[in-house]
Amino acid sequence: MFIIIMFFIIACMMNLSISRPSLDNEDNRFPVENESEEVRLAAIKRLLEVFGMEDPPASVVRNHKQPPQYMLDLYNTVADVDGVTKDPTLLEGNTVRSFFDKLHSEQIAFVFNLSTVARSEKVLTAELHLFKLRSQASLTFSRHHFCQVSIYQVLDTAKMNISQGRRLVSSRLIPIQSTGWEVFTITQAVRSWISGEHSNLGLLVTVRTLAGIQTDLRTVRFASGQNHHHSKQPMLVLFTDDGRRTTSLEGPLKGSDDTIAGPRLPLPNLTLPAAKHRVARSLDYEDDRERTPCQRLPLYVDFEEIGWSGWIVSPRGYNAYHCKGSCPFPLGQNMRATNHATVQSIINALKLTKGIETPCCVPDKLFSINLLYFDDDENVVLKQYDDMVAGSCGCH
Known part of the structure; x- marks a missing residue:
């Protein structure tokens, strides 16, 4: 009997060693590297599209040609040190x-x-x-x-x-x-x-x-x-x-605190059913307590790391910020929740409909940034790009 058990254990160990892929196998490593490079190239291409370009300017001229003082002064007039637009009405066009x-x-x-x-x-x-x-x-x-x-x-x-x-x-x-x-x-x-x-x-x-x-x-x-x-x-x-401007004015997104036309729903003073609901949602509530509430966090975009510092004059990078955190019931005023998000939070808390998640933490105010750069013909260009910086976050 002891011999049979030992044979079974040895067979299992051999089976595990055969089925487990080797971490040192170079054939397994190359696809990951290739995929990573493909993702990087695709990401850079998509970022260029966001900035309205098919390819980055071919000539690196920043080190041997000075931008006109007029363009530098214009940039400093419309943008702060991070390139964020001071006032959208200052610049004619984009x-x-x-x-x-x-x-x-x-x-x-x-x-x-x-x-x-x-x-x-x-x-x-x-x-x-x-x-x-x-x-x-x-x-x-x-x-x-x-x-x-x-x-x-x-x-x-x-x-x-x-x-x-x-x-x-x-x-x-x-x-x-x-x-x-x-x-x-x-x-x-x-x-x-x-x-x-x-x-x-x-x-x-x-x-x-x-x-x-x-x-x-x-x-x-x-x-x-x-x-x-x-x-x-x-x-x-x-x-x-160039027609890239969004239809809405810069500032609060539609549905945020500053743009809701009607009266906001009052925050409900509800008490959830005690034992039964807490048992069904105990894991979710533990997760919610561990997660921070919806807030704006830094997200710095460094043009030098991307490889664009040769043709971009200003800024060297900018803080795009991002929104992260939970939107647990009940949604307080500091959550900047829309009426729709408030209702969704109530439905989720009461479990009135299956599959309804809690509202999401997203930007509810966006600002534009300005880029000052050299093009392929060594002209200096100032461009304004909408919806590039999260100004504040809320539950939606």
């Missing part, structure tokens, strides 16, 4: 691009490559930024203190100096002795380029006295991309909306 002159002409003529702008984008405003240099002529050179600066859209490069080859898009008076940035609205020209109505042949700038006489080049001068510091280069700034 995308701002800056383009540098590609012509580098000796004339006051400029060409900007707008190929990165999709035709589907709505052009809201386009501005030509020119840096006016100090006049080299003395005040006695001219009797006038102002000059007329006109911006023309070039329609025919062979006739750009006559009316048939150009179209006026902006014109105004500026002081002859002033220095610094001058901004001209050229939305009409850019819309015609994006729509394909006219070919993008660039812009021509003319400077005349109040009497209509062409001024001496020493009297009114603008910085060019060829002969002056990059911080003074001619620049086109384009405000667009």
